[in-house]
Amino acid sequence: MESINNHTQSEILNAVRKAGGTCRIVSLAKQLGVSEETIRRNVKSLAREGGLEKVHGGVRLQVSAEESNFQSRMLECSDAKRKIAGVVSRMIEDDSSLFLDVGSTTAFIAEALKNHKRLTVITNSVAVAFKLATRNENRVFMAGGELRAHDGGAFGAAAGAFFENFETDYAILSAAAISARKGMMLFDLEEAEISRTVMQRSKCKIVAADSRKFTRSAPINVCDPSLIDILVSEKKPVAEIYRAAANWRAQVVVADEL
Numbered sequence: 378m379e380s381i382n383n384h385t386q387s388e389i390l391n392a393v394r395k396a397g398g399t400c401r402i403v404s405l406a407k408q409l410g411v412s413e414e415t416i417r418r419n420v421k422s423l424a425r426e427g428g429l430e431k432v433h434g435g436v437r438l439q440v441s442a443e444e445s446n447f448q449s450r451m452l453e454c455s456d457a458k459r460k461i462a463g464v465v466s467r468m469i470e471d472d473s474s475l476f477l478d479v480g481s482t483t484a485f486i487a488e489a490l491k492n493h494k495r496l497t498v499i500t501n502s503v504a505v506a507f508k509l510a511t512r513n514e515n516r517v518f519m520a521g522g523e524l525r526a527h528d529g530g531a532f533g534a535a536a537g538a539f540f541e542n543f544e545t546d547y548a549i550l551s552a553a554a555i556s557a558r559k560g561m562m563l564f565d566l567e568e569a570e571i572s573r574t575v576m577q578r579s580k581c582k583i584v585a586a587d588s589r590k591f592t593r594s595a596p597i598n599v600c601d602p603s604l605i606d607i608l609v610s611e612k613k614p615v616a617e618i619y620r621a622a623a624n625w626r627a628q629v630v631v632a633d634e635l
Contacts, residue, residue: 385409385411385415385419386419386422386423386428386596386597387565387566387569387596387597388409388566389405389409389416389419389420389423389429389436390423390428390429390438390564390565390566390596391565391566391567392405392408392409393405393429393436393437393438394438394527394565398437398438399432399435399436399437399438400435400436400437401434401435402416402417402420402434402435402436403434404435405436420436423436423596426594426595426596428564428595428596454587454589455485456611457587457588457610457611457612457632458481458482458485458587458611459485459489460611460632460633461482461485461486461585461586461587461609461610461611461632462482462485462486462488462489462585463489463632464609464630464632464635465486465489465549465583465585465609466486466489466490466493468547468583468607469490469493469496469547471493471494471495471496472494472495472496473493473496473497473546473547474496474497474498474499474543474544474545474546474547475496475497475498475499475545475546475547475548475549475579476498476499476500476540476543476545476547476548476549476550476575476579477498477499477500477502477505477549478500478501478502478530478549478550478551478568478571478572478575479500479501479502479504479505479528479529479530479551479568480550480551480552480585481551482551482585482586482587483502483505483549483550483551483585484502484504484505484508486549486585487502487504487505487508487509488508490508490509491508491509491512491513492513493513493515494513494514494515495513495514495515495516496509496513496515496516497515497516497518497545498510498515498516498517498518499518499520499540499543499545499575500517500518500519500520501519501520501522501530501531501532501536501539501540501571502528502529502530502531503519503524503529503530503531504529506519518539518543519531520535520536520539520540521535521536521539522534522535522536522537522539523536530568532567532568532571533567536567536571537567537570537571537574540571540574540575540578541574541578543575543578544578544579545575545578545579545580546579546580546581547579547580547581547582547583548572548575548576548578548579548581548582548583549583549585550572550575550576550582550583550584550585550599551584551585551586552584552585552586552590552595552599553590553593553595554590554593554594554595555584555586555590555591555608555614555618556594556598556618557617557618557620557621558621559598559602560598560599560600560601560602560604560605560621560625561584561598561599561600561602561605562594562595562596562597562598562599563595563597563599564595564596564597565597566597569597569598569599572599572600573599573600576599576600576604581606581607582604582605582606582607583606583607583608583609584605584607584608584609585609585610586608586609586610587610587611588610588611588612588614590610591610591614591615591618592615602621602625602627603625603626603627605622605625605627606627606628607627607628607629607630608622608627608628608629608630609630609632610629610630610631610632611631611632611633612631612632612633613629613631613633613634614629
């Protein structure tokens, strides 16, 4: 019997996204080279986690898993994200090099960095590049690849290879969920692979997550949580995650306590 695993689940999520948010079971089985029963078992697990919902003969992304579109996400918990952005921006010195991902929280961080000088910014986010390019002698390097409509992020083989050219002072990353057991979690396999690459090539890894992420789940584990240096949120994490962060030896910074 073919087993359920995170790799298969992430492939299902990516396939459904590429199909526009809905897909038939039979089509997923053919695309991924597994049985329809394997797809159904994985879909059942993803439905429990809030990633997909079952419809007659197929599946569709839940709005929370697709995270709506980028502009909608910018409006969600915007006050919390601004607080987080302010905290993170104060950690970054002028003349630093940093990676910023495609998350809405990192777009707020880019805005908070607008008065910094001579930054070297590595990103695959159009929003980040737009906010920081041509300002204060900054240098912004934007990944190539396919530009996704729902988040303005560049992905694909070219984007993945692009990040291997850089070593940075900081990797600033957003998360779909924070797990006490596994740390930073995402819905998208391509995003996770890029996050892994830049974490390996940066001195300080900062994960920025609003407090909703402490009670959410997502299927893809990004890294060993001990790689996280700093976890920033607007509120103190729930007790389980706060204790876990101590075990990871990650510094927890709470905007509301500053």
